[in-house]
Amino acid sequence: MNIKNIHIGTFIKKLYEERNIPIDRVCNFMKCEEEDIFEMFQYKTLDTDRLLRWCKLLEYDFFRLYSQHLILYTSKKHFVNKSTSKSSQVPQFKKNIYTKEIIDYLLDLIRTNQKTVTEIIKEYKIPKTTLYRWIQKYPTNS
Known part of the structure; x- marks a missing residue:
């Protein structure tokens, strides 16, 4: 799975085909025509309302693809909470959340x-101790 360059339509299409949901049900749920559904499969991006509808229909968190992309491909300094003295009006999350995936x-x-351990540390900015802890904790694929 390539989450470096996300083409959301492709992911939705694959899961739609796996779930084998009737197209009329999809159209009713998405409130659009059949042609619009197949057109969405071609989109690289979708607005959040539509993406949320796909998440509910297909019972899959497509937003997590973007979260994992941020964790793997964005510098960690962007996730440091810069306003510790001010209370924010938006939800605050832990700065480093590595999913099992x-x-x-x-x-x-x-x-x-x-890739080597050194390459992983440099490319994805994973702390050395964290990576070695994972290697010990997960000695084989689960």
């Missing part, structure tokens, strides 16, 4: 010799 992906890169 991300951990498995990174460990698989090491196990298949696609």
Whole structure:
């Protein structure tokens, strides 16, 4: 799965085909015509309301693709809480949340010799101690 360059329509189409949901149900739920549904499969991006509808219909969190992209491909300094003295009106999240999928992906890169530990640390800015802790904690693919 390539989350570096997300083409959301492709992911939606794959899951739609796997779930085998009747097109008339999809059209009713999405409140659009059949042609519009197939057109959405071609879109690289979708507005959040439509994406949320797809999440509910297909029972899959497509937003997590973007969250994982941020974790893997954005500098960690952007996630540091810069306003500790002011109370924010938006929800605050932990700055580093590595999902099991991300951990498995990174460990698989090491196990298949696609990348070295040093390359993972440099490219994805994963702390060295964190990466070694994962290697010990998850010795084989789960």
